[in-house]
Ligand SMILES: C=C1C[C@]23C[C@@]1(O)CC[C@H]2[C@@]12CCC[C@@](C)(C(=O)O1)[C@H]2[C@@H]3C(=O)O
Ligand SMILES: O=C(O)CCC(=O)C(=O)O
């Protein structure tokens with residue numbers, strides 16, 4: 001960890017990125033830092049493209065299974081989330097991030113808190129700061145919304161709550177399609193129907209990436225995997241999201257597709273599938289001319305349920321690869337070990353096909 005910047009991170013020092021005409025040193029990700037490099041790593045114009053899956057297609061389940069195995073990411077269309085709701089959440093996000101800094105800081109995320117405004121949580125693991133600001137909502141948005149708009153918080157809350165509800169439904173459906181593609185049914189999952197504590201459950205993360213005076217040396221959101229079962233990402237029509245594909249391919253851009261939502265396989269699906277569906281390493285880069293916004297719905301199980309490889313996927317030739325762990329414990333492990341979190345709960349060596357994409361600092365991208 002880098003002491004100076006991690007101190008800044010702890011007190012949630014957010015700089016107003018719109019006020020810079022040159023990239024400050026604190027945000028300059030040099031190529032010497034190898035895998036930390038912003039411009040580092042080939043970003044291919046790969047002939048292979050990230051699958052776009054129509055949820056009304058009769059082969060959806062197989063297409064999803066194949067995408068999870070080969071990419072760890074896909075886009076979905078015909079997902080039943082209205083364009084109106086997607087436009088509305090984008091509008092609310094833009095409204096929030098365009099508030100003056102002193103107003104946003106009224107809702108600053110406390111050092112050990114879950115919800116609120118601030119720099120990327122993973123900042124403390126990197127020697128440089130990221131060119132982004134974020135707003136996390138776990139549970140009700142009410143408390144933060146009142147801090148931001150004491151007179152007019154209801155409008156924001158209504159959109160967020162409607163979005164959370166719609167995403168929860170879609171995420172549940174996608175989880176069962178993913179598990180279904182592995183031959184798993186509800187009977188195989190002990191914690192089905194277990195409500196658990198709502199606190200600590202799925203989070204909504206609004207990310208804002210202001211235009212950047214030197215985008216090749218800056219990093220929007222550094223390479224990471226999500227600590228989720230799956231994540232549903234709505235990206236505005238500006239490019240920026242990249243996923244890492246092994247086998248010599250490198251970083252691949254996930255091009256915005258009108259109306260589509262991006263789905264990431266997260267670390268908990270990696271565990272549940274006993275390594276069959278590896279979580280996807282991804283990052284966000286920035287650009288000189290267009291502000292970019294993304295909204296991530298980070299979906300997980302009830303916080304206190306023990307997650308472990310599903311027994312149907314474990315046998316003598318496929319031993320259990322991970323120990324049981326709750327989502328809250330895993331988030332704690334991630335906060336401490338970051339890219340080594342998954343390895344730290346591993347019981348035996350990974351399947352030979354799976355490159356350990358989670359030791360991402362060893363991934364050669366520079
Ligand atoms: C549920 C969560 C996953 C997350 C940490 C959090 O408590 C809320 C924010 C999430 C997020 C979004 C941006 C990337 C990420 C790595 C981060 O720093 O905050 C993820 C966290 C995660 O998936 O580990
Ligand atoms: O902004 C993006 O495209 C990526 C956001 C992301 O990875 C996250 O919020 O976890």
Ligand SMILES: [Fe+2]
Pocket residue numbers: 224225226231282296
């Ligand atoms: Fe992410």
